[in-house]
Amino acid sequence: MKLYTGDLSPYSAKVRMQIYAMGIRDDFEFDLPIALFFSGRFRQLSPIGRIPALEVQEGIIPESEVIAEYLDDLYPDRAMVGKTPFERANVRVLSRIADTYLMNNIFMSLGQLDPNSRSQAIVDLLMGQVKRGMGALEQHIGEDAYAAGASLTRADCTIVPALFLCESSVPRLGVSNPIEGHPKVTAYWARIKQNPHAAKIIEEMLRGLKARMDGSEKKMVEEALTNAKQT
Numbered sequence: 001m002k003l004y005t006g007d008l009s010p011y012s013a014k015v016r017m018q019i020y021a022m023g024i025r026d027d028f029e030f031d032l033p034i035a036l037f038f039s040g041r042f043r044q045l046s047p048i049g050r051i052p053a054l055e056v057q058e059g060i061i062p063e064s065e066v067i068a069e070y071l072d073d074l075y076p077d078r079a080m081v082g083k084t085p086f087e088r089a090n091v092r093v094l095s096r097i098a099d100t101y102l103m104n105n106i107f108m109s110l111g112q113l114d115p116n117s118r119s120q121a122i123v124d125l126l127m128g129q130v131k132r133g134m135g136a137l138e139q140h141i142g143e144d145a146y147a148a149g150a151s152l153t154r155a156d157c158t159i160v161p162a163l164f165l166c167e168s169s170v171p172r173l174g175v176s177n178p179i180e181g182h183p184k185v186t187a188y189w190a191r192i193k194q195n196p197h198a199a200k201i202i203e204e205m206l207r208g209l210k211a212r213m214d215g216s217e218k219k220m221v222e223e224a225l226t227n228a229k230q231t
């Protein structure tokens with residue numbers, strides 16, 4: 001199977017963390033679709049045009065949450081969604097809070113990073129939603145080793161990239177890190193960074209952030225587009 005993925009993409013990071021945690025990395029090729037992405041050809045492959053997308057024998061599967069469910073279906077003995085119906089509901093709720101209420105709103109606000117062209121109204125609207133989502137996460141998150149209890153689940157795979165964005169991207173909008181003032185989430189974030197799969201994802205996202213900030217990502221895109229034009 002081929003996973004279209006990018007280091008800094010939080011939705012891709014969520015799926016990669018699940019793959020690492022399930023111990024199924026050897027079953028996947030990871031592809032960073034820079035040329036496809038920036039030449040507009042990725043939409044021919046996956047109409048939603050976003051990463052992650054998983055290419056399997058029967059076709060293409062977009063949307064991180066759908067891919068996550070598919071992986072659990074494909075490897076039921078390694079599934080990461082909990083055992084009882086209530087545990088499974090709790091894992092899905094936590095994952096949904098991190099995806100819909102944190103990651104989506106932060107991701108949409110990234111167009112406002114430049115203070116010279118920033119619309120403060122957009123930042124206020126989206127950050128208000130993030131603050132509310134963080135309040136909900138504080139109520140739902142567990143105080144055991146992991147977000148939904150004593151084992152690593154898909155909830156952790158979504159929460160880790162979401163909290164990475166809270167810590168690394170939100171302050172660049174002139175807004176303080178929304179984790180602050182939430183003791184359960186703060187304690188969780190310190191704990192989960194010790195987990196090797198979470199640490200690997202954080203390292204990959206930091207690598208992606210460095211490439212974005214130091215201009216090497218831009219250079220890679222330009223080179224990929226030039227090569228794509230020549231072929």
Ligand SMILES: N[C@@H](CCC(=O)N[C@@H](CS)C(=O)NCC(=O)O)C(=O)O
Pocket residue numbers: 008009010011012049050051052062063064065107
């Ligand atoms: N709901 C989607 C969101 C995926 C998404 O927005 N991915 C970003 C990268 S993190 C992307 O591909 N953006 C390209 C675009 O917006 O055209 C998911 O969960 O997979």
